[in-house]
Amino acid sequence: MSEINSLIKGYHAYHTIDYRRDEALLQSLAKKGQSPKAMVISCCDSRVEPSSILGTLPGDLFMVRNVANLVPPCAADDRHHGTSAALEYAITQLHIPHIIIMGHAMCGGIKALVDGILDDSNDSSFIANWIKIAKDAKEEAGCCDKEGEELQRAVEQASILNSLENLMTFPFIQERVADGRVQLHGWYFDFSTGELFSYDKEKGAFINL
């Protein structure tokens, strides 16, 4: 239980300092409701914390975190689609003007894909069935004899572009991008150097912000 005790200690520390600092803001957000600046789709990875990286306050970011920060293509059936539900809520209910796919270096999910351990088998693996969303990214990125870290990074970045494309398969996003109400962004964070990159469509490359 020592991990849990350390989290409870952490909560008391939060309550003493940071909650005291943010109390007025939080109470105002309780009254008025949230109107976030952006929706961020980020990885579950414990080393990548978008609210820290982007220096935001409570109320700023509507946040999805899933393995490898993936957006599946629109599939309107009666199943439980968590990321798609979050997109629908963010765009049609909260009218958030920006969606940021926030990829990152050394992603365990992408590594599993790159290493090929999930390719064929394992129909019963949730990870395999989830990570295959990025299968095309692997093929595109891996086309050119890259290896090791270079290949991993290329797939991580190609997968961001893949998710940006999948975003456009949702009608409620497509129409708002078309008329300018929503903008899509592909960002890539390297937590080992602190560098943040943004995909530049014209240059076809990720550029240091």
Place this chain on the structure above:
Amino acid sequence: MSEINSLIKGYHAYHTIDYRRDEALLQSLAKKGQSPKAMVISCCDSRVEPSSILGTLPGDLFMVRNVANLVPPCAADDRHHGTSAALEYAITQLHIPHIIIMGHAMCGGIKALVDGILDDSNDSSFIANWIKIAKDAKEEAGCCDKEGEELQRAVEQASILNSLENLMTFPFIQERVADGRVQLHGWYFDFSTGELFSYDKEKGAFINL
């Protein structure tokens, strides 16, 4: 673009102060990989940021964020199950010893459920199909003539218990809970007062931490 510019300014601020503080830790986490203390399943809500609330550092929390912090029941098919994939990765690959369902007050997803606007219709709504995971919670909590905020809070808390039950439908969780390798926790945060509650099984109630 002013929202995006403010996030980029926020990133530069992070890079100047907080990245500098955490640089050694992040580089060590880049080398050794992550071994988080706990997995947290929290809501997308911009007002609830578990890493702040629990005073954690990079590397501490493996984080899923979806609408209304729900865990669907185990359904082993070939679809893309984001939350289930994250659970599988956290438990079978990272061997994380704790899973915390982190509910919260004034949850928009639960409110949609409580207000009944998603009940029958709307098969094509991702939100409706997602939030119905908590349908049983609504029925249990709503049994006793509660109304308004009281009802909302009761459903929010019943839904946490519902997700804890759903966690136990995953074989890889069930067996580890049985032999003590994994512990499950239901927590509830009220961001308007800063209070954090934990579900106490013996008392059958959420207790202030």
Place this chain on the structure above:
Amino acid sequence: MSEINSLIKGYHAYHTIDYRRDEALLQSLAKKGQSPKAMVISCCDSRVEPSSILGTLPGDLFMVRNVANLVPPCAADDRHHGTSAALEYAITQLHIPHIIIMGHAMCGGIKALVDGILDDSNDSSFIANWIKIAKDAKEEAGCCDKEGEELQRAVEQASILNSLENLMTFPFIQERVADGRVQLHGWYFDFSTGELFSYDKEKGAFINL
């Protein structure tokens, strides 16, 4: 100028994140004026930052920082007495109820005293003339064959008691301590371990808080 540029970058980071968090509090403090919880007399040492160590917000601490966190005895002449002026302002104008002498480990000023390099000579040295406030502390602490780090720590702590005694030579402090309006505290921080100690009069020792 690179040090200055890094401070200016630091200011912009502060302005982006922390000022935004504290803006309402600061504006309220601008209107109402300050009414601090405590006055702290701390060292100039760059490694000891009381507002961090005590988790305080703007408005909480009225702060003197001088070499070795010393309080000179009351000497009412027409000279410029910075620390005495701060005491008078804190107690007679702001009515602050607590004065904390915040000593610390590895103090360069105390080390100079312990090493004896300032004892006899050097009438023209400001450091020598300042640090000799703690001369008695050195004699008391050094009475018992201590050496090295142990001696240094003993003098650091004896000097805190010496400053507490010097506080009582100020009539405006003495009368308020007598009638309970002001309380005096001797604290000691070891920045290499993060431990904070408080002087316990009954036990005659510094106790871990």
Place this chain on the structure above:
Amino acid sequence: MSEINSLIKGYHAYHTIDYRRDEALLQSLAKKGQSPKAMVISCCDSRVEPSSILGTLPGDLFMVRNVANLVPPCAADDRHHGTSAALEYAITQLHIPHIIIMGHAMCGGIKALVDGILDDSNDSSFIANWIKIAKDAKEEAGCCDKEGEELQRAVEQASILNSLENLMTFPFIQERVADGRVQLHGWYFDFSTGELFSYDKEKGAFINL
């Protein structure tokens, strides 16, 4: 004792989160000693915390805090001169390359000077004898029919220039400024707006950083 208890709670919060973040840095600073980027002479005012405003880490700033952030002129006698001792220590022992006088808006010490309540009488007042360091600043700034807040601000800024001149009366500073080893800076912070200004010698004015 509730103020003291809140500071002790604040310390425990610091120890849980921030000490943990800075532990490696502090231990390295314990081993190697400090080599600060700059010395800052700032006010005791609880609303102005230079380490926050400049986004610094432990080890960055050697800090003097006295009433109204004043530097007295060099007066080499056998008295206890706290600020002069700190200057001597910073420059001759630690070889710090920058000295920043950090003035601020709504300074209580300067207000006492402006309101004239300290002018003639009160030889026994430590505040009066301390604040008269800035007497010339009052005369220069007040030459031109300014009133109220405008006058107060003018004296606050003139007093910074006065302290910069007084710095040059210390031989160990003068020689190092002459040969470029030390640079002097006059900064002014308005905590009610978050603006930081730097004195620009060529323009003869304080410029927004």
